Amino acid sequence: MKVDVDAVIVGGGIAGLWTLARLRDQGFNAVLLEDDALGAGQTRYSQGIIHGGTKYALTGKLTASSEAVSAMPSIWRACHAGKGEVDLRKAVMISDAHYLWSTTSLTSKITGFFASRVMRARTTALKPQQRPAIFQHRDFRGSIYRLDEPVFDCISVLQALAEPSMRSIVAVRKDSIRPQVSSLLVETTDGQGCELNFSKLVLMAGQGNQSLLSAAGLQKPVMQLRPLKMVMMRGGLVNKVFAHCMGAGINPRVTITSHTDDDGNIVWYLGGQLAEDGVNRTDEEQIARAQRELAELIPWQKLDTAQWGVLDIDRAEVRHADGHRPDTFYATQQGNIITAWPTKLALAPLLAQQIVDYCSTVEKTDNELPAWPAPPFAKYPWCEPARWNGV
């Protein structure tokens, strides 16, 4: 089967699906290929925080990272209200804000920074009665700030983005994509062989980009992987927590978001420095470390009935000279092949705009698409019983 399309996107995570929604909305005949489930890569492991840059500003000055993301909360909120560039009205915002707390007083440098004019616009110091329930406990010491950073249920975001374009989202067999100069060969999961002729090929396959680039005969760009060892915990939890805990350093000591498993149990999902440093620990050591952190930071939360799980997951990004996180999204165009990584879930809108700009010279077509099999949506790791086993 031969089909002519304007753009082929490879990868159904946040980057691919946001871009598909934008391109189709602009009238491009774009299709998306996914060889697993939608969201099966990094997106379902994401904590879903739409950063506004405060976390990156904790060095005491505004950094390139903090500036790049500052507009993201308002862009996502507009989409959620049905007034943005994509329609996220059906997506679930699981918290209207993220919080920042310290167990003791913040270092003077950081306190001064919070008092600065630029940060007053982004953060609000909370009085005790305004604190989230978990921090209203009589044993809580320290300060807590509200950040204007919504937290989203990531799979519901993917569903909202995909729903209007399901006919153009194709389930393909693993390793079946063969990119050529202006076409690619691919096999769908129901065994149809297709030749897709495209004006633009957009590689948004996260970690999968590197082998797609090789298959296309491209040496660059080069990808880097930054590993994390996330921890999840459930059992005996009654409060949801959405907060970064600041320690002595500039990275959050731990970042907690809260989710719900299929039985309705609250799950705390722990990242931050705990997950970065955890890559050098065994699963048992990482759980012991998480238990110590929580016992120290939220000592009134009982942990004796808790169940634990550890998730090893790599972040995939363009390679940075010193191996650090890139400041913003990355996209590059070589001939008619575009390679992109959003770097952060929050940055998907900026990345999608860049791809729309790259496609501005493409002549739009409106060929009928055949009936293709659609991929399923990925499950959250905390909804997979095996992830809790053995611990």
Ligand SMILES: Cc1cc2nc3c(=O)[nH]c(=O)nc-3n(C[C@H](O)[C@H](O)[C@H](O)COP(=O)(O)OP(=O)(O)OC[C@H]3O[C@@H](n4cnc5c(N)ncnc54)[C@H](O)[C@@H]3O)c2cc1C
């Ligand atoms: C633990 C963790 C927590 C995070 N928390 C946050 C956060 O709170 N806020 C934030 O802004 N960012 C966060 N991030 C970063 C964010 O999740 C990622 O930047 C983002 O999800 C990347 O999306 P993506 O679409 O590029 O890639 P992915 O989500 O990895 O999607 C790539 C897709 O491509 C598919 N694919 C791969 N190879 C092929 C192929 N050959 N053919 C077809 N399909 C293919 C995969 O199956 C997958 O569905 C977090 C990341 C991690 C790991």
